[in-house]
Amino acid sequence: MDTALSRNWERAVVTGGAGFVGSHLCTELVARGTAVICIDDFSTGRPENISAVRDHPDFTVVEANVTEPVHLDAEPDLVLHFASPASPADYLKLPLHTLETGSLGTRNMLALARANGARFVLASTSEVYGDPQQHPQSEDYWGNVNPVGPRSVYDEAKRFGEALTTAEAGAHGTDTGIVRLFNTYGPRMRGHDGRAVPTFIRQALDGDPLTVTGDGCQTRSLCYVDDTVRGILAAAGSDLRGPVNLGNPAEISMLELARLVIELTGSRSSVRFIDRPTDDPAVRCPDITMARGKLQWEPRVPPRDGLARTIAWFRERQSP
Numbered sequence: 001m002d003t004a005l006s007r008n009w010e011r012a013v014v015t016g017g018a019g020f021v022g023s024h025l026c027t028e029l030v031a032r033g034t035a036v037i038c039i040d041d042f043s044t045g046r047p048e049n050i051s052a053v054r055d056h057p058d059f060t061v062v063e064a065n066v067t068e069p070v071h072l073d074a075e076p077d078l079v080l081h082f083a084s085p086a087s088p089a090d091y092l093k094l095p096l097h098t099l100e101t102g103s104l105g106t107r108n109m110l111a112l113a114r115a116n117g118a119r120f121v122l123a124s125t126s127e128v129y130g131d132p133q134q135h136p137q138s139e140d141y142w143g144n145v146n147p148v149g150p151r152s153v154y155d156e157a158k159r160f161g162e163a164l165t166t167a168e169a170g171a172h173g174t175d176t177g178i179v180r181l182f183n184t185y186g187p188r189m190r191g192h193d194g195r196a197v198p199t200f201i202r203q204a205l206d207g208d209p210l211t212v213t214g215d216g217c218q219t220r221s222l223c224y225v226d227d228t229v230r231g232i233l234a235a236a237g238s239d240l241r242g243p244v245n246l247g248n249p250a251e252i253s254m255l256e257l258a259r260l261v262i263e264l265t266g267s268r269s270s271v272r273f274i275d276r277p278t279d280d281p282a283v284r285c286p287d288i289t290m291a292r293g294k295l296q297w298e299p300r301v302p303p304r305d306g307l308a309r310t311i312a313w314f315r316e317r318q319s320p
């Protein structure tokens with residue numbers, strides 16, 4: 001049984017709730033009977049992501065920047081801190097905002113959780129491992145991050161957020177958890193957010209060449225968003241402090257991914273090789289022993305199924 005099913009919350013705050021992962025969390029929590037307050041500044045999120053729950057009586061949107069203290073009338077018993085630009089295209093465009101959201105934003109949301117005696121969960125990332133020298137990456141690996149490279153605004157913001165969350169639990173006894181998400185994909189991603197899955201799908205559906213960086217041998221692990229959300233709520237429902245990796249250990253190279261997308265879309269697109277970005281990791285694969293053991297969680301959706309569902313969603317949006 002999923003640990004998450006054994007715990008329900010009355011009221012959850014989801015920061016970044018209008019984003020890709022956050023909006024799926026909002027939908028799932030509302031479906032489970034939890035009242036949800038979504039806090040979002042819409043810097044990278046979209047109103048349409050929450051259109052399915054917007055009119056639900058248990059759903060409230062607060063348009064606010066979490067780097068400023070947020071005052072709520074209601075008392076949450078769960079705070080899921082997911083606000084942050086997440087795709088390289090976004091955080092390279094918003095470098096200071098990204099650093100402030102990971103630092104000041106995390107501080108403010110920890111204060112909100114502490115004031116209400118709520119469980120707090122930080123969305124961290126596999127990017128804390130940088131360009132890893134250990135493969136697959138387990139939680140006790142400290143990472144290989146360039147602190148002044150272009151990706152540092154994201155990587156170091158998340159690393160600082162993890163340090164702050166850990167210190168908060170030690171200093172104030174706040175009930176905290178940290179989830180390190182590996183690449184997640186699914187409906188509601190933006191076709192131009194620069195991440196491989198939506199980029200390939202958009203290009204394949206438009207009949208454009210799929211732009212694979214480098215020689216395409218670099219690998220990623222791709223987890224379908226429903227699996228990721230189930231893992232996050234399992235971690236939230238547990239007393240695990242973490243960090244805990246959540247991702248799909250089935251590794252796929254970028255070239256394989258491009259070919260799979262071409263096959264599943266039935267596209268006539270070709271593959272075009274382009275330069276690889278600075279500090280782009282060569283390998284990325286989670287060791288999920290901890291999530292399996294402590295949360296009884298592992299991904300269930302095979303890449304073909306998840307990609308087919310994502311492609312169907314993109315197609316639906318393309319049709320007139």
Ligand SMILES: NC(=O)c1ccc[n+]([C@@H]2O[C@H](COP(=O)([O-])OP(=O)(O)OC[C@H]3O[C@@H](n4cnc5c(N)ncnc54)[C@H](O)[C@@H]3O)[C@@H](O)[C@H]2O)c1
Binds near residue numbers: 083090124181
């Ligand atoms: N999608 C992934 O593969 C992945 C992988 C690892 C970690 N994560 C983490 O999960 C979280 C969500 O990622 P996503 O892919 O859904 O990204 P996203 O860009 O779709 O969503 C982020 C949301 O946060 C909001 N936001 C950003 N800064 C804010 C601020 N200061 N105040 C209020 N709202 C703010 C944005 O408007 C957006 O709605 C992020 O914290 C990200 O680091 C995601």
